[in-house]
Amino acid sequence: xxxxxxLGLVLMVICAISxxxxxxxxxxxxxxxxxxxxxxxxxxxxxxxxSAESFESLDDEELASIKADPRFAGVDEVFxxxxxxxxxxxxxxxxxxxxxxxxxxxxxxxxxxxxxxLQVLGHSETxxxxxxxxxxxxxSQFVGKGxxxxxxxxxxxxxxxxxxxxxxxxxxxxxxxxxVRDLVSALGIxxxxxx
Amino acid sequence: MSPLxxxxxxxxxxxxxxxLVLGLCPTIAVSLAxxxxxxxxxxxxxxxxxxxxIISLLRKLIPSEIRIPCFIxxxxxxxxxxxxxMEAYLPQLHQVLGVFVPLIxxxxxxxxxxxxxxxxxxxxxxxxxxxxxxxxxTLALCAISIIREPLGTGILFAAPDLGFEGxxxxxxxxxxxxxxxxxxxxITFGLLLGLVNLITMKKNDKHGx
Amino acid sequence: xxxxLVILFSQALxxxxxxxxxxxxxxxxxxxxxxxxxxxxxxxxxxxxxxxSAITWLVQNFILNPLNMAYLQTVSFILVIAALVQLxxxxxxxxxxxxxxxxxxxxxxxxxxxAVLGVAIINYQANYTLLESAVSGAAGGLxxxxxxxxxxxxxxxxxxxxxxxxxxxxxxxxxxxxLLAMAFLGFSGFDVARFVGL
Numbered sequence: 001x002x003x004x005x006x007l008g009l010v011l012m013v014i015c016a017i018s019x020x021x022x023x024x025x026x027x028x029x030x031x032x033x034x035x036x037x038x039x040x041x042x043x044x045x046x047x048x049x050x051s052a053e054s055f056e057s058l059d060d061e062e063l064a065s066i067k068a069d070p071r072f073a074g075v076d077e078v079f080x081x082x083x084x085x086x087x088x089x090x091x092x093x094x095x096x097x098x099x100x101x102x103x104x105x106x107x108x109x110x111x112x113x114x115x116x117x118l119q120v121l122g123h124s125e126t127x128x129x130x131x132x133x134x135x136x137x138x139x140s141q142f143v144g145k146g147x148x149x150x151x152x153x154x155x156x157x158x159x160x161x162x163x164x165x166x167x168x169x170x171x172x173x174x175x176x177x178x179x180v181r182d183l184v185s186a187l188g189i190x191x192x193x194x195x
Numbered sequence: 196m197s198p199l200x201x202x203x204x205x206x207x208x209x210x211x212x213x214x215l216v217l218g219l220c221p222t223i224a225v226s227l228a229x230x231x232x233x234x235x236x237x238x239x240x241x242x243x244x245x246x247x248x249i250i251s252l253l254r255k256l257i258p259s260e261i262r263i264p265c266f267i268x269x270x271x272x273x274x275x276x277x278x279x280x281m282e283a284y285l286p287q288l289h290q291v292l293g294v295f296v297p298l299i300x301x302x303x304x305x306x307x308x309x310x311x312x313x314x315x316x317x318x319x320x321x322x323x324x325x326x327x328x329x330x331x332x333t334l335a336l337c338a339i340s341i342i343r344e345p346l347g348t349g350i351l352f353a354a355p356d357l358g359f360e361g362x363x364x365x366x367x368x369x370x371x372x373x374x375x376x377x378x379x380x381x382i383t384f385g386l387l388l389g390l391v392n393l394i395t396m397k398k399n400d401k402h403g404x
Numbered sequence: 405x406x407x408x409l410v411i412l413f414s415q416a417l418x419x420x421x422x423x424x425x426x427x428x429x430x431x432x433x434x435x436x437x438x439x440x441x442x443x444x445x446x447x448x449x450x451x452x453x454x455x456x457s458a459i460t461w462l463v464q465n466f467i468l469n470p471l472n473m474a475y476l477q478t479v480s481f482i483l484v485i486a487a488l489v490q491l492x493x494x495x496x497x498x499x500x501x502x503x504x505x506x507x508x509x510x511x512x513x514x515x516x517x518x519a520v521l522g523v524a525i526i527n528y529q530a531n532y533t534l535l536e537s538a539v540s541g542a543a544g545g546l547x548x549x550x551x552x553x554x555x556x557x558x559x560x561x562x563x564x565x566x567x568x569x570x571x572x573x574x575x576x577x578x579x580x581x582x583l584l585a586m587a588f589l590g591f592s593g594f595d596v597a598r599f600v601g602l
Contacts, residue, residue: 216433216574218430219429219430219433220426220427220428220429220430220518223426223429224425224426263486264483264486267482267483267486268483271478271479271482271483272479274478275475275476275477275478275479278478279475294525294526294529297477297478297521297525298427298518298521298522298525300478300482300521301482301515301516301517301518301521302518303430303516306516373586373589376589377423377424377426377582377585378582378583378585378586378589379582380426380582381578381579381582381585382578382579382582382583385571385575385576385577385578385579385582386575386579388574388575388578389568389570389575389576390570392569392570392571392575393570396569396570
């Protein structure tokens, strides 16, 4: 019994030292990592919604009501693009179902529900096939589309030509964009609806 | 064993990749570009040296019944340090190496050196052993990627984190992208290993072994 | 349900752990001399990968995330896996001697099989739910099992072939794995969507 206690104690001491050391390293590096990630997102936001001059995050109440809505389970973050003091669109970071895992997407959409830009932030799709969703050849076809009707891939009678052999990945992207479309409608900044 | 022999041992005679044939997964998975190979090799070297040193210092304090879990915690700590530091300062390399950075923890080379060398030798020799093994691993990764990178992409020494585009040897249309896929990794490494065996056999025949 | 089928096919065939993601190479080459031992190892791997996927998901979501200590992921996952393997070994030894005879010698080797820690990290990065993680682990294990059993069958025949002396052992095994990986490349065009009717 004594032995077991001693063994446990030794292992515990080593784990505690390890934990303490890692907490310190994490403290030092996390600032740099977070700053870089925030910078990357800020840059990407300007690209996907070029008409906005600045971006404001939603107030807590609005965000809480979005998070509580099961339709918007895939929504990570929402920012409102502002120009000349009035909202011009929304940039949202969403998770869409892909083939090898979830696809992390940044979608820009103006108040007319037209896609202004699209960027894949992360994915684990098959290299050479599904991974092509991240290429501009694929993402650029979303830009300028949308409006009254939700998007769909060509196989489902829509306007987005899917990557051959990667239907699920292509559909996942469309799902992500449509999610943002629903979100913008629900937020009520869509054209004519007003706030 | 003198520190010098402990160091040179890992580079050729007991090269972890070509002689001991340990740690194959990262070898094949990350040897797509020389910069990846160097990055992975140096990360593993840091973990090897660090864990070898700590384990050698603690070797008399750790009871033998729980030595393996203790070794694993020490190794995993160094791996996490590398992981976090790389994510902070070399983000693109971190992205490319992906899951293989945390997986250094189960790289058989590191646990094998802890068990076979560091737990039996003093800190000085253990550091040299870690350096030698790490350098041997790095050189082996470079040897494989120096073949795969140009054949697969037509470019040599591309290093996105340093802002270096690499040297284009021939146009991308002539590159065989299959070489950068797992297929190319297994076959390149297999053939290279055969070549090392051949050289060793020739040398041994000459010495009359 | 369909999402689970997609995970199953993607993890087992298209992104095969051994031949596409390159995880678990050491035991793949080391324990593939005979189909029988390869099968024993495979069973152990499928079992451990499934259980480890579920347990590490629980650790991540109920311990690490609430405490804001995601940076301890590598340390805690590998400890959990090592402890889990020990526990499974003890339980099997007590409860089913015949299963223990079949799997016993392979279990200690599994802690350092990078496919196990690999699947735990991949599940986390893919944001899977508990059920999706378990399916992903099982599928990954089954894919690895398929690869090693096929490979062992090839190696049994290869023993009769006149392989040049320098290529014997590891080199020819690696080249063979490469060719097997090439065969599995065929799955990358496999449109699961149409297959499961999604």
